[in-house]
Amino acid sequence: MKTVYYEPVGRIQNSEWNLINYPPNGYRFLLGEKSFIDKLATNRFIYDHVRLQMLDRLMPLNMVKAKIDSHMKKLPSVSTIVYAYNHIVDRPIPWIVNVEWWHILIGRDPKFFTQKIRDVIEGYLLSDYCLGITTWSKAAEMSVKIGYNGVDAKVHTIPPAVPSKDFARDYDKDEPIKILFVGSVDTPEDFIAKGGNDVLTAFSLLKNKYRDIELTIRANIPANVRFGGNVRVISQILPKHELDDEFKRADIFVLPSHYAHEMVVLEAMSWGLPVVTSQIATMGEYIDDGNDGLLLNKPENIAYYIDNYVLTSETIYRHKLLKSIAQNGTYKIAVELAESIELLIKNRQLRERLGRNAKSVIDSGRHSIWHRNSLIAGILK
Numbered sequence: 001m002k003t004v005y006y007e008p009v010g011r012i013q014n015s016e017w018n019l020i021n022y023p024p025n026g027y028r029f030l031l032g033e034k035s036f037i038d039k040l041a042t043n044r045f046i047y048d049h050v051r052l053q054m055l056d057r058l059m060p061l062n063m064v065k066a067k068i069d070s071h072m073k074k075l076p077s078v079s080t081i082v083y084a085y086n087h088i089v090d091r092p093i094p095w096i097v098n099v100e101w102w103h104i105l106i107g108r109d110p111k112f113f114t115q116k117i118r119d120v121i122e123g124y125l126l127s128d129y130c131l132g133i134t135t136w137s138k139a140a141e142m143s144v145k146i147g148y149n150g151v152d153a154k155v156h157t158i159p160p161a162v163p164s165k166d167f168a169r170d171y172d173k174d175e176p177i178k179i180l181f182v183g184s185v186d187t188p189e190d191f192i193a194k195g196g197n198d199v200l201t202a203f204s205l206l207k208n209k210y211r212d213i214e215l216t217i218r219a220n221i222p223a224n225v226r227f228g229g230n231v232r233v234i235s236q237i238l239p240k241h242e243l244d245d246e247f248k249r250a251d252i253f254v255l256p257s258h259y260a261h262e263m264v265v266l267e268a269m270s271w272g273l274p275v276v277t278s279q280i281a282t283m284g285e286y287i288d289d290g291n292d293g294l295l296l297n298k299p300e301n302i303a304y305y306i307d308n309y310v311l312t313s314e315t316i317y318r319h320k321l322l323k324s325i326a327q328n329g330t331y332k333i334a335v336e337l338a339e340s341i342e343l344l345i346k347n348r349q350l351r352e353r354l355g356r357n358a359k360s361v362i363d364s365g366r367h368s369i370w371h372r373n374s375l376i377a378g379i380l381k
Contacts, residue, residue, distance in 0.1 A: 102147030
């Protein structure tokens with residue numbers, strides 16, 4: 001049994017928990033101690049208002065933190081490889097780095113993305129100790145290849161995965177259609193960014209025609225957001241089995257998010273749900289449009305990127321994305337979302353085909369644990 005030491009740069013994402021809990025055969029992942037910044041990142045309010053607005057403005061934080069941790073954190077003696085998340089490793093041992101987007105290795109303030117600092121990062125990535133650079137999508141892979149010179153041979157796309165579910169969905173039931181939206185319970189601002197307003201608008205357009213449809217929202221909704229009847233809101237964190245029950249009860253899952261990476265889409269697919277979601281950044285790669293889900297067109301008037309391959313949502317200017325969404329309005333998205341939901345309401349066979357194909361993608365396809373682990377094992381060898 002080979003041991004891999006997992007070293008995050010902040011909070012551990014759901015995609016990474018799925019790797020830690022379901023590692024490749026012959027490997028186990030160990031978690032190490034948390035640094036001060038790791039603990040800061042576990043609190044969303046502090047992350048948004050202290051880290052992004054203070055610490056990231058003072059220094060190329062991810063780079064600085066990685067170098068400090070490499071010298072101050074003690075590795076378990078059994079560790080043979082370090083698996084780093086969003087940061088380089090400054091140790092004379094083999095390591096792999098998983099990168100959300102190229103600039104995250106430096107930090108979140110664009111002023112630090114200078115050629116001098118990029119040259120330093122390139123030196124680490126091109127060293128013999130770096131076994132590979134993994135990303136979650138082809139779009140993220142391209143960002144790394146554009147951001148750093150000479151690293152192309154080391155970059156691998158490892159699609160995220162969620163565990164398969166032992167659940168057989170009844171697509172023939174005659175109950176009212178239940179629509180599910182799962183957003184964030186940490187911050188009300190994320191309700192807007194994840195498309196919550198678009199969902200409410202789409203639902204209001206539909207319920208005049210389909211009076212018995214129901215919408216369940218698991219999210220923290222801003223106080224100024226209003227909604228009508230047939231809407232059930234769950235604003236607190238649910239135990240896993242209760243959240244699982246919400247997926248089981250639903251007929252259609254919707255997430256018109258403006259963020260780049262939403263694991264909950266794959267979770268919905270694992271329950272055999274037909275999914276309607278965005279094609280923002282990496283999101284469009286989760287779904288084969290018309291085969292295992294439906295994709296919404298990307299709005300052209302919202303600033304998802306800064307300087308081409310810098311994601312606005314992953315910088316200190318995250319608030320600009322929220323402002324852009326609010327200023328430009330997303331009624332067009334809501335109308336398209338309503339049309340996609342109506343298509344699924346009217347066509348039971350389509351709901352079943354998309355749902356079954358979606359589950360197959362998780363059980364044995366491109367987002368299966370088996371597929372992900374086979375790709376990672378090839379790098380770890």
